[in-house]
Amino acid sequence: MNPVLSTSLIIATYNWAEALRCCLLSVARQKILPTEVIIADDGSDDRTRAVINEFQKEFPVPIIHVWHEDEGFRKTRILNKAIMQSVGKYLIQVDGDVLLHPFFIKDHIAAAEPDTFVRGSRARITEVRTAEVLESRDVSLGFYSQGVYHRLNALRLPVFRSLGQRKEMASRSVRGSNLAFWKADFLKINGYNNELNGWGHEDEELAARFINNNIIKKIVKMSAVQYHLHHEELPRLNESHHSQIIKNTLVTKAKICLNGYENLY
Numbered sequence: 001m002n003p004v005l006s007t008s009l010i011i012a013t014y015n016w017a018e019a020l021r022c023c024l025l026s027v028a029r030q031k032i033l034p035t036e037v038i039i040a041d042d043g044s045d046d047r048t049r050a051v052i053n054e055f056q057k058e059f060p061v062p063i064i065h066v067w068h069e070d071e072g073f074r075k076t077r078i079l080n081k082a083i084m085q086s087v088g089k090y091l092i093q094v095d096g097d098v099l100l101h102p103f104f105i106k107d108h109i110a111a112a113e114p115d116t117f118v119r120g121s122r123a124r125i126t127e128v129r130t131a132e133v134l135e136s137r138d139v140s141l142g143f144y145s146q147g148v149y150h151r152l153n154a155l156r157l158p159v160f161r162s163l164g165q166r167k168e169m170a171s172r173s174v175r176g177s178n179l180a181f182w183k184a185d186f187l188k189i190n191g192y193n194n195e196l197n198g199w200g201h202e203d204e205e206l207a208a209r210f211i212n213n214n215i216i217k218k219i220v221k222m223s224a225v226q227y228h229l230h231h232e233e234l235p236r237l238n239e240s241h242h243s244q245i246i247k248n249t250l251v252t253k254a255k256i257c258l259n260g261y262e263n264l265y
Contacts, residue, residue: 008091022134092108098227101226115215116215118219201242
């Protein structure tokens with residue numbers, strides 16, 4: 001894929017300013033920068049705004065802060081709002097609690113192809129190492145770094161990239177922390193489903209509608225490496241309701257959602 005492809009990096013965040021700072025530090029180290037960075041902020045307080053304002057002053061590409069009031073977990077809505085302001089033809093989505101390998105954007109651009117969306121994976125960092133990273137702001141982690149687990153997901157081997165890629169028409173195991181898709185495809189399915197409020201499965205439901213539109217999932221390994229900072233699990237009060245919505249999407253083969261990107265206002 002053309003390395004000059006216009007890309008928008010979408011970073012979802014909520015009230016963890018120091019994690020977002022480290023995430024942005026890892027973005028600044030990219031060998032190929034995105035065209036722009038858009039922060040999808042689900043109602044964070046002024047600490048997050050202060051970090052973003054600081055980075056906006058000298059960051060090598062524009063950083064756009066998209067925010068709405070904190071009325072509970074409304075990640076789908078803020079992602080739709082953020083993508084509404086994007087200019088990239090190709091969207092790469094992560095969470096604000098991950099650190100990106102310096103070749104992360106380059107690897108996603110290389111993996112992009114028509115009629116596909118890309119699902120990456122992530123290594124994890126222990127609680128102790130997470131505290132060290134947040135304090136030192138040293139985001140230069142690697143495969144052999146202390147405190148990394150799920151270590152195989154930290155392995156980047158460009159020569160064997162094709163061996164780590166496969167395609168399937170299934171929405172399972174899709175996570176918005178390492179996801180990429182064409183903006184035109186996102187608009188085609190009416191974006192994220194605003195009916196999913198609270199933690200869980202908004203990315204799988206999105207993927208199910210991609211699949212229903214014959215947009216195939218491409219799984220990438222040994223590239224697009226990221227490291228997930230440790231944190232406590234979020235409450236999953238609405239998970240069963242969200243699971244039912246996914247089942248309905250799969251059973252009915254719904255190609256769009258009725259309350260999504262086009263229905264924000």
